[in-house]
Amino acid sequence: MVLIAAAVCTKAGKTIVSRQFVEMTKARIEGLLAAFPKLMTSGKQHTFVETDSVRYVYQPLEKLYMLLITTKASNILEDLETLRLFSKIIPEFCRSLEEKEIVENAFDLIFAFDEIVALGYRESVNLAQIKTFVEMDSHEEKVYQAVRQTQEREAKQKMRTMAKELQRKRMEQKKDGGRGGGYSGGSSSEGFGNSGSGGGISNHSSISTPSIGIGEIKPAPSAPKPAPSRNALKLGGKNRDADTFVDQLKSEGEKVANNPVPSAASSSAAASAAKAKPVSDVPMDDIHLRLEDKIVVRVGRDGGLQAFELSGLLTLRISDEKYGRIRIQLDNGDQRGIQLQTHPNVDKELFKSKGQIGLKNPAKPFPLNTDVGVLKWRYQTQDESAIPLTINCWPSENAEGGCDVNIEYELEHPRLELQDVCITIPLPMGIAPSIAECDGDYHHDSRKNVLQWNLPVIDAASKQGSMEFSVPSSIPGDFFPLDVTFSSKVSYAELVPLKVQMVDDGTDAKYSAETLFYTDKYEIV
Numbered sequence: 001m002v003l004i005a006a007a008v009c010t011k012a013g014k015t016i017v018s019r020q021f022v023e024m025t026k027a028r029i030e031g032l033l034a035a036f037p038k039l040m041t042s043g044k045q046h047t048f049v050e051t052d053s054v055r056y057v058y059q060p061l062e063k064l065y066m067l068l069i070t071t072k073a074s075n076i077l078e079d080l081e082t083l084r085l086f087s088k089i090i091p092e093f094c095r096s097l098e099e100k101e102i103v104e105n106a107f108d109l110i111f112a113f114d115e116i117v118a119l120g121y122r123e124s125v126n127l128a129q130i131k132t133f134v135e136m137d138s139h140e141e142k143v144y145q146a147v148r149q150t151q152e153r154e155a156k157q158k159m160r161t162m163a164k165e166l167q168r169k170r171m172e173q174k175k176d177g178g179r180g181g182g183y184s185g186g187s188s189s190e191g192f193g194n195s196g197s198g199g200g201i202s203n204h205s206s207i208s209t210p211s212i213g214i215g216e217i218k219p220a221p222s223a224p225k226p227a228p229s230r231n232a233l234k235l236g237g238k239n240r241d242a243d244t245f246v247d248q249l250k251s252e253g254e255k256v257a258n259n260p261v262p263s264a265a266s267s268s269a270a271a272s273a274a275k276a277k278p279v280s281d282v283p284m285d286d287i288h289l290r291l292e293d294k295i296v297v298r299v300g301r302d303g304g305l306q307a308f309e310l311s312g313l314l315t316l317r318i319s320d321e322k323y324g325r326i327r328i329q330l331d332n333g334d335q336r337g338i339q340l341q342t343h344p345n346v347d348k349e350l351f352k353s354k355g356q357i358g359l360k361n362p363a364k365p366f367p368l369n370t371d372v373g374v375l376k377w378r379y380q381t382q383d384e385s386a387i388p389l390t391i392n393c394w395p396s397e398n399a400e401g402g403c404d405v406n407i408e409y410e411l412e413h414p415r416l417e418l419q420d421v422c423i424t425i426p427l428p429m430g431i432a433p434s435i436a437e438c439d440g441d442y443h444h445d446s447r448k449n450v451l452q453w454n455l456p457v458i459d460a461a462s463k464q465g466s467m468e469f470s471v472p473s474s475i476p477g478d479f480f481p482l483d484v485t486f487s488s489k490v491s492y493a494e495l496v497p498l499k500v501q502m503v504d505d506g507t508d509a510k511y512s513a514e515t516l517f518y519t520d521k522y523e524i525v
Contacts, residue, residue: 426482
């Protein structure tokens with residue numbers, strides 16, 4: 001087929017969005033669009049109109065028309081299939097099928113149109129692929145952002161440490177200045193060094209008093225003024241060193257706050273923004289461990305694993321500095337060859353030999369009140385046995401021009417307990433399904449044109465289930481891709497923390513742990 005243009009227009013003939021795919025003058029395309037309202041007929045859901053040179057294929061969308069302009073030599077069946085795909089694109093980017101909403105999302109629609117057609121010819125893409133292309137989600141960008149956030153947190157931690165050190169030195173120098181009020185700084189040190197009694201200090205101070213020229217009590221406060229001024233200059237020098245450190249970070253492209261001592265509110269806001277993790281209901285002890293598994297699965301509608309990727313992270317959070325120097329004992333029950341990688345500051349040999357997480361320098365503590373990633377893992381495979389939950393969707397055409405759909409699920413790993421499972425099935429626009437049988441609950445979202453199959457728990461006791469429904473005026477391709485979401489408190493990687501021990505004496509320390517296994521993208525295409 002040769003597709004000349006795609007447009008969204010009102011029933012009065014006003015063009016809202018138009019995208020042409022072949023070289024054509026503006027006057028020519030405007031003439032073709034202007035001629036369409038005069039040629040179209042009402043009362044049909046899928047129809048076309050031909051002129052001497054082109055064919056108009058259109059579909060009503062409430063108050064609008066989705067219009068394709070093709071050559072007369074194009075295949076009408078392919079035209080209708082392409083029209084259905086264009087019609088599915090509109091609700092994905094627009095909350096309502098109204099002119100104002102179409103105008104606000106015009107560029108997103110144009111980008112999506114370009115993914116469907118290139119140089120007038122249909123691309124072999126489906127709705128899920130188009131959404132992925134338009135989103136332009138980049139794993140490299142996420143990694144870069146995560147590294148930047150880690151660098152920012154480390155820079156802020158260094159600045160807080162420097163600020164505390166400066167504050168401590170300033171307090172010490174204030175104390176030294178207070179002792180120098182009765183005598184000079186050099187005489188003070190000589191007095192503490194040569195005399196072990198209070199009498200020696202008192203006798204020395206009586207000798208130094210005439211040399212300072214203090215005859216009365218009132219002028220005494222004026223004597224220590226030079227010492228604090230020198231101390232102030234020293235503090236200023238330290239501040240300049242801190243500013244130089246900040247300038248160096250900024251020159252390297254880092255974002256560092258101008259104030260070296262951030263407020264408690266800004267620190268808590270930064271921590272909450274950096275965390276960005278699902279909320280947990282596990283009470284947190286002073287030592288808290290979090291194991292997080294995230295899975296990406298793509299399976300073909302006729303079977304066959306197309307993509308499988310598992311990524312995980314073990315984070316440690318310590319709330320009390322007395323637990324800073326610890327080691328974590330892990331039990332790795334995996335037999336599939338999941339790749340494990342420790343943090344650069346973690347003792348790799350200790351982990352390989354004993355399965356323990358500890359710092360290379362045992363004398364150094366873990367950071368305080370910070371989520372620290374100490375171990376990450378990744379697993380990619382084409383082995384279908386790795387799929388935790390299989391979904392079989394069987395749409396078959398019936399005698400009424402619609403489809404009877406049977407969907408089955410089966411839990412392949414009985415040790416898992418999947419919670420809040422939701423299987424989302426796309427439907428033709430504006431058509432409600434008729435449910436014949438369903439394990440669990442279902443919900444028809446007419447705005448998004450999807451059927452949601454909800455199952456609170458899938459475990460070894462309820463590892464199988466099915467749903468049957470029928471949809472009029474549909475074809476088997478209307479029910480793909482299926483999207484699956486779930487969460488679990490059982491680790492897919494089979495990593496389990498056994499105990500936490502103190503480095504000094506090897507005693508066990510109390511800790512809390514949580515495990516979260518969830519889907520990043522799980523679809524049947």
